[in-house]
Amino acid sequence: MSFDALSVKAQFPIFHRYPDLVYLDSAATSQKPASVIKVLSDFYSFENANIHRGVYDLSAKATDKYEEVREKLAAAFNANANDFAYCSGTTEGINLVVNGYLLPHLEKGDEVLITAMEHHANLIPWQQACEKKGAKLSIIPVKPSGEIDMEAFENKLSKKTKMLAMVHISNTLGTINPVKILTQKAHDLGVPVLLDAAQSAGHLPLDLQDLQVDFAVFSAHKLFGPTGIGALYCSENFKDQLKASKFGGGSIKEVSFEKTSWMAFPHGLEAGTPHIAGVVGMGAALDFIATLDLEESFAHEHALVTQLRQELDALGGIKIFGNPSEYAGIVSFEVDGVHPHDVASFLSEADIAVRAGHHCTQPLLERMQVPATTRASFSIYNTEKDVERLVATLKDLKEFWE
């Protein structure tokens, strides 16, 4: 494999500060490369000004930098620059679509279709909208393998469906969903599709033109960028139908005491002073990703998680949740007789960072009849040594608890 994880890892200051850290919680948030941190620091140090309408030089430059990042998003995800609105992250992006597109179109008796493996962020906003309008939230079941039940999906999809919302990569199971196939079938019935790309953007080549989804959302902090910023992609067909649901300055064409008219997508959705430095930092993260070959880096993460899945199996007394045929660098497991929080604490004492809990997918865990799991998730800076350390410490843990 030509991917050089160690030279990638060297670009992340946190591993210089904590050389023994085995960071296996990138699905929660990725670490940040020096280049991103420097751009953030430089922006606040030397380039800071509010954007739009500032006539002076600093403001004009800040505006250019802010707007330029749309071009970087377009290049990274194969779309057009004006297809992307900035938002605080995946959660806000979904809320913008629910409030700005779905609610005005949703009526009593309609349905919204999601999968059983959605993160709470891609469940609760739809659930609340359905409750408000007397519509039904319909759930595509997940098979024990951790894959979507395609037969059930086809049965549940109908002309009553007003939206199909699904996660690209499950943050709990690691499953990669067949987005293109589901989208095609939804579109055959005229159903729009929203993709939660929080775990896929930056991890694998994400081609929005190829997937043909209508909306897509992700957070910068999971792709080496700052927290509090992300993007909402909206395809050309839906831009006029996606109304502003957050109101304030910066997003309007004309205001009187009687009425307001809004700017077109994306600016109409970006009311208030946005997270300018965050957007610029997201641009730096996209520049960083552009230096990677995502096919190679994905293969690296996939190889590590495959190794871990095999070694956990071999260890015995460990249950892995789901064994999908297509998976990314995320795996959830349970150690017999040891609560996930105790597993995570024990690992923490050995400098290994994993996550324990329901991973904001409580209904999924309920279906798997487990209150919580331990989750290890990989990124480009992980190495085989990390897997070895995790497995060796789990061995110690099993002995300790026997």
Next chain:
Amino acid sequence: MKSLYGDLIKQHQKNPYHFLKKEDVELSLRANNPICGDRYDLYIENEENVLSTLHFHGFGCALSKASASIMVETLEGKSYEEAKEICQNFLDYIHDKTNGEVYTEAFKAFEALHTQTARIDCVALTWKEMLSFLQTQSS
């Protein structure tokens, strides 16, 4: 290392004190952590403002279970007033606010929380529930 899981905690986790579902007991409290799903019921048999017999049952991590077990063992037979002070001492101790003063040496099993604060909620769960019950009982 392994400082969070000393012998006393392992003992209580494996053989918890009065770990029994006592559905016939009228007074019970539910200690619930929605973030992690830990959930215990505390069964209180009382006589004239004394916690005469205590049981607990439920599920959660080793730390929450051991801590609940130590609480039940420590508070049994204590008056409401005494129990309130003991709960307060325990909660203050795990937050490192008592200069190391403890009602009973058993509390020192949780000393690691002074530097590893991530698990304080697990350990405090049943104690906080008990304390807030006792506070509603004060004369």
